[in-house]
Amino acid sequence: EAAVTQSPRNKVAVTGGKVTLSCNQTNNHNNMYWYRQDTGHGLRLIHYSYGAGSTEKGDIPDGYKASRPSQENFSLILELATPSQTSVYFCASGEGTGGARAEQFFGPGTRLTVL
């Protein structure tokens, strides 16, 4: 069974502060993703990674950076948090190599509030 964990689960930050959200997966999947979900909407892709050392921009990357220091870990960094970044953030992992099955498995989410 896929296992993706996120920390922290809840975070309150101040405007202008730095926030780091962490994700760990034990599936040895190549690809990892960061999405955000806002009330009444589906998830939207922020950044993703094909493997250690790789980060790519998704559909809404502005205001976010990502870091993939190892196969297992993928972080999302908000250098200068703003209230518009208040949301629930989901991390996911998936195989996604060649023609392989690319099912994604999600972590439990991090609820971020920027005051």
Add this chain to the structure above:
Amino acid sequence: GDQVEQSPSALSLHEGTGSALRCNFTTTMRAVQWFRKNSRGSLINLFYLASGTKENGRLKSAFDSKERYSTLHIRDAQLEDSGTYFCAAEAPSGSWQLIFGSGTQLTVMP
């Protein structure tokens, strides 16, 4: 515009009845996933389909990439089926990113 259109946005069912959710795609997608968001906010994987149909208990899903749609059928609905259901299509580009529908809020009533 939106690449994944999910309907209905909200649905109420009585226990024991059934219905279908649908996602239409504006372009050819490689695969589709269906999720249920539970009361704790976690996304539970229901189905992954690259083609055809799959069934799991009271749930059945179909995906037709050529006709650009996917469906999720729920039969004999139970109270614990309540939650928000999302479809997510796998983009045709190389990143395997998922493009999500806006969700269906399902309420099952006694």
